[in-house]
Amino acid sequence: VTNNSILDAPLSDICISTSAAPTYLPAHYFKNQDREGNEREFDLIDGGVAANNPTLLANSEVTKQVFKENPDFFPIKPMDYGRFLVISIGTGTGKSRHNFNAKKASKWGLVGWLFNNGATPLLHAYGEASADIVDFHNSVVFEALHSEAKYLRIQDDTLSGVLSSLAVATPENLENLVKVGEGLLKKPVSRVNMDTGHYQTVENGGTNMVALQRFAKLLSDERKLRESKFIKNESG
Numbered sequence: 001v002t003n004n005s006i007l008d009a010p011l012s013d014i015c016i017s018t019s020a021a022p023t024y025l026p027a028h029y030f031k032n033q034d035r036e037g038n039e040r041e042f043d044l045i046d047g048g049v050a051a052n053n054p055t056l057l058a059n060s061e062v063t064k065q066v067f068k069e070n071p072d073f074f075p076i077k078p079m080d081y082g083r084f085l086v087i088s089i090g091t092g093t094g095k096s097r098h099n100f101n102a103k104k105a106s107k108w109g110l111v112g113w114l115f116n117n118g119a120t121p122l123l124h125a126y127g128e129a130s131a132d133i134v135d136f137h138n139s140v141v142f143e144a145l146h147s148e149a150k151y152l153r154i155q156d157d158t159l160s161g162v163l164s165s166l167a168v169a170t171p172e173n174l175e176n177l178v179k180v181g182e183g184l185l186k187k188p189v190s191r192v193n194m195d196t197g198h199y200q201t202v203e204n205g206g207t208n209m210v211a212l213q214r215f216a217k218l219l220s221d222e223r224k225l226r227e228s229k230f231i232k233n234e235s236g
Helices: 011-018 055-067 110-114 121-144 171-186 208-235
Strands: 028-033 039-044 086-089 151-154 190-192 199-201
Touching: 011 028, 011 039, 055 086, 055 121, 086 121, 110 121, 121 151, 121 190, 151 190, 151 208, 171 208
Parallel strands: 086 151
Antiparallel strands: 028 039, 190 199
């Protein structure tokens, strides 16, 4: 955004656009101007269609900044994931319930793939596959670099009923989702099993709350370090 002000759009437009999941909410259109007054039109839908789990995009953005020798980043190699610190928080899924199987899906037509007992199998398949492959990729990479502790994925894949629905925004359901999130903090750190695709507890990994506190301390220390460097450069 700093180098391309045309992308510095109002937060309201960004939120509406990223919520515009097909079949649930309408696509969003808006205009924005850069510092020179040049105008650009945006026709957007939910980015989850392409990147339901944006963690890989975040990694790529850091890599790009390192490659450009951004002074905010300690001199490292662009692909040195072992120096990255990644927190990935999912929005919950009900995939462990095995809602659909080949026997059922083989009989679906267009309507069946779009509407099935209150769910949208086509969107779920694309969305969950996209999110899972990113988590799988990160898990493999960080494990290969012996840096598993620097990648924290918090996800609940056991949601059921309306809790796993994208379309139920009643006060009661939202309050129940908050309780699910609070419960996740108390659960042990888990990672995806490379063979089953399900999450399993990390031995001696502590709880998600403890892990987040550890990450927060690391991030706080990094911020203080950057601020001290900035002050030193300004005074020098």
